[in-house]
Amino acid sequence: QVQLVESGGGLVQAGGSLRLSCAASGRPFSTIIMGWFRPAPGKEREFVATISWSGGTTYYADSVKGRFTISRDNAKNTVYLQMNSLKPEDTAVYYCAADGNFNIGTIKLGVMDYWGKGTLVTVSS
Secondary structure (H helix, E strand, O other): OOEEEEEOOEEEEOOOOEEEEEEEEOOOHHHOEEEEEEEEOOEEEEEEEEEOOOOOOEEEOOOOOOOEEEEEEOOOOEEEEEEOOOOHHHOEEEEEEEEOOOOHHHHHOOOOOEEOOOEEEEEEO
């Protein structure tokens, strides 16, 4: 079992930045891949970004590519999502998720074993 706790959400003006964190426990961190998701119209969970076990491979949704950066610190059991050039349409609850397998096809569909409770990001125009 993996427990995930997100933090770092808040209110920011359009064009601003926020960094989300997700602390994991319950399983060696280097054995799980991590991802960030958010709800979207018509979707319970929209893929945002994912990172492999060592951090060597990352994928992003087209809507955030070039603005968001996912990273991880395996010594701190934490994954981060640096969000720059934020837009009002980025407003959402952001969920951290974890899985043992790095299958980008299923990850993009939101098929992950473990989920956090989310942290709210609000971007004002």
